[in-house]
Amino acid sequence: MAEPFQPLPHAFYNRDTVEVARDLIGRILVRESATGPVGGIIVETEAYGPDDPANHAHRGPRPRNAVMFGPPGFGYVYRIYGMYWCVNAVTRGEGTGEAVLIRALEPTVGIEVMRANRGTEDPKALCSGPGRLCQALGITGADNGCDLMKGPVMIGGDSAQVDVVETTRIGITKAAHLPWRFCMKESLYLSRPPSPQ
DNA sequence: AGAGCGATGGCCT
DNA sequence: GGCCATCGCTCTA
Numbered sequence: 001m002a003e004p005f006q007p008l009p010h011a012f013y014n015r016d017t018v019e020v021a022r023d024l025i026g027r028i029l030v031r032e033s034a035t036g037p038v039g040g041i042i043v044e045t046e047a048y049g050p051d052d053p054a055n056h057a058h059r060g061p062r063p064r065n066a067v068m069f070g071p072p073g074f075g076y077v078y079r080i081y082g083m084y085w086c087v088n089a090v091t092r093g094e095g096t097g098e099a100v101l102i103r104a105l106e107p108t109v110g111i112e113v114m115r116a117n118r119g120t121e122d123p124k125a126l127c128s129g130p131g132r133l134c135q136a137l138g139i140t141g142a143d144n145g146c147d148l149m150k151g152p153v154m155i156g157g158d159s160a161q162v163d164v165v166e167t168t169r170i171g172i173t174k175a176a177h178l179p180w181r182f183c184m185k186e187s188l189y190l191s192r193p194p195s196p197q
Numbered sequence: 198a199g200a201g202c203g204a205t206g207g208c209c210t
Numbered sequence: 211g212g213c214c215a216t217c218g219c220t221c222t223a
Contacts, residue, residue, distance in 0.1 A: 046215070054215070064208075081216050082206030088215090101215055131216045171215055191216095 005030065007149040007156040010073030017091040017098040021047035022182050024089065024100060026160025030109060031137040032151045038110030038137045040127055042155070043184040044103040044191060046169045048088070050096075053174035057097025067145045068097040075153045077134070077144040084131030087139050089148060089155060103130045103170070103181070106189040113138075129191040167194040 005028060013020055022045075030039030048055040056078065057068045067076040068090055076088040076099050088099035105127035107114055114126045114136035127133035134140070139153060148155050163185035168176060170192060183194045 048215075056215075059209090062208085078215085079207070081204080081214065083204065084216055086215060103215085129216070135217095169215075173214090 005154070005156045006158075007154050008073070010071065010149065013072035013089055013091045013148075014093060015091065017049040017100060018047040018180055020089070020091045021045040021100040021180065022164055022166070023159070024102070024155070025164045025182050025184050026157070026162040027155055028108075028157035029102060029105060029137075029153070029155050031139055031143070031153050033110075033113065033138050035113050036110055038113045040105035040107040040109060040189075041157075041184075042102060042104075043106050043187040043189050045182050046101040046103055047180040047182075048099050048101060049180065050098060052178070054169065054172040054176075055097065055099075057099075061097065065097060068099050070094055070145070073148050075143055075146045075148055077139060077141055079141065080131065085134040085140055086130040087134055087143070087153060101130060102133065104128045104187075104189055104191045105133050105136075106184075106187060107136070124188055128189050132191075165194045 024042050024045050027042050030037045056065045061069050071094045072091050074090045088101050090099045092098045107126045118136050126136045143153050165183045165185050166179045167181045169181045
């Protein structure tokens with residue numbers, strides 16, 4: 001079960017945010033918890049880039065989005081709708097507020113922990129959504145600002161030979177036309193199937 | 198299968 | 211006071 005895991009270097013994230021979002025599909029996201037590693041294969045991401053009204057950083061630095069303006073390769077975790085958490089990988093250089101939202105995982109590690117955290121047995125319901133995957137992995141505001149090379153939240157793995165589908169982003173009203181959502185083709189673990197648009 | 202909606206709290210105008 | 215980078219439940223078909 002213990003597979004080799006090489007964290008992606010910070011330089012990986014210091015690139016065009018849309019490029020990073022596409023490149024993260026097929027990588028491994030893991031959280032080191034008290035009960036052991038929990039995580040899976042990244043199958044869905046969204047880019048929040050420059051000149052993007054849907055980006056939390058669009059109106060400049062605030063206490064909530066401060067991590068987005070820090071160096072690349074760190075985790076930005078925020079609360080949504082008062083009850084869920086969402087996790088991002090910060091991209092680009094320091095002083096720039098861009099990030100990639102991790103929207104869904106194919107569960108591979110610590111599935112029993114995820115079942116307990118999520119209160120369901122259905123493997124397709126464990127990590128198929130940004131709020132769901134944070135609940136499954138136990139990601140909270142305490143993980144905000146963590147180094148994705150050191151943890152508790154880490155991203156690694158090889159560049160995967162996978163087919164990636166690009167679609168428009170979900171759950172936003174501003175800049176909704178941008179094709180900045182990326183899905184692993186034919187994955188069973190997406191938050192929603194890619195729509196043709 | 199799809200629409201509607203409540204939960205619940207921080208951030209915005 | 212309204213808007214959210216959500217989710218799970220209910221209602222209708």
